[in-house]
Amino acid sequence: MKTLIPVTLAATDDDNSRQWRSFFDLTFKKFNLVSHVDGSVAVAAMLNDPEWLHRLTPAYSGLYSTVSKEIWSDVYKPNAFAYAAWMAITGQFLDNSLQRAIYAQQEFHNLFQGDMVIGEYCGRLKRLANTLYDCGTVVSDPTLIINTLRGLRKVGGGVMVESTPMA
Template sequence: MEIFNIVMQADATAYTIWTSIENLICDNKKSRVIFLKAEFRNLVQGDMSITDYCGKLKTLADALGDVDQPISDEMLVLTTLHGLNKNYTTMATLLPMQTPFPSFIQACSLLLLEETCLANVAKKTAATFLMSAPSSISYNSNDGCKRGGCGNNSGRSGGGGCGDCSVYRCGRNWSGERGMSRGSSA
């Protein structure tokens, strides 16, 4: 609608409007080619999903085709593989070795499958990490804590409960001051 408002004249015919729109678009064609080619070649996946990344590349390839600079399917696949992030290094190495060379749709399909596999591995790794994490807090020997279950001693000064844990005995009272631990002599 914005373009129509620019080219519209009082006594314009459909042909003159069409010609004006075509001229408006074609006048900056060379500049658009330069910018589109640069964006196409330099696009990297970063943190985009495979769907978003492949969609953006396809949109740029189509835009280049619209300005008489068509991108072959093979070049689209190679550019896609070139811009993948480090998680897809294996796929970027193996896909070009396939015979026959994969189409863009086949490459995207394989990359989507790899994305799903990577997500499943990440979930399993996170679940394994959570299950193997220690269930109690441990202190290093510099804290003065010793294994033995000091309890929390209701905050009595010198009572041995440091307030940091209820599993380890240490020589601090609830206020953080050094005090006597249960079982130690003054």
């Protein structure tokens, strides 16, 4: 599973949760495991289906093997199925989505380049836009561009553009 999900989800890293969920979404689709984690199939109805149960183990163990010890301690429940594990793990990051969205939106609109190099500044804006997307608030490309330009450091009445010396 580590080759399919090369990320360990940590409780202190919101950026990491987006990447972790993306790898799992692709893996669940690739191996036709979506019904094991999306709640569309009642687990009780599938307990007599050996094929479904056989495919449950990789989904369940994969979830627990790719999270930090702190997350595992918070969400592990013996004899739970993959759906319960998926909901508990993703809930750690999505339960406070309104609060996260408010803080991210405020930071997004108040961010200025300051002492950051252009790559750091643009990367920070993109990560904030991704956080907002994860919380259900889409930042359009025009909004991202306008906000990026608005926050650039100004020098002598114009926008300062950093260049790299040519070799």
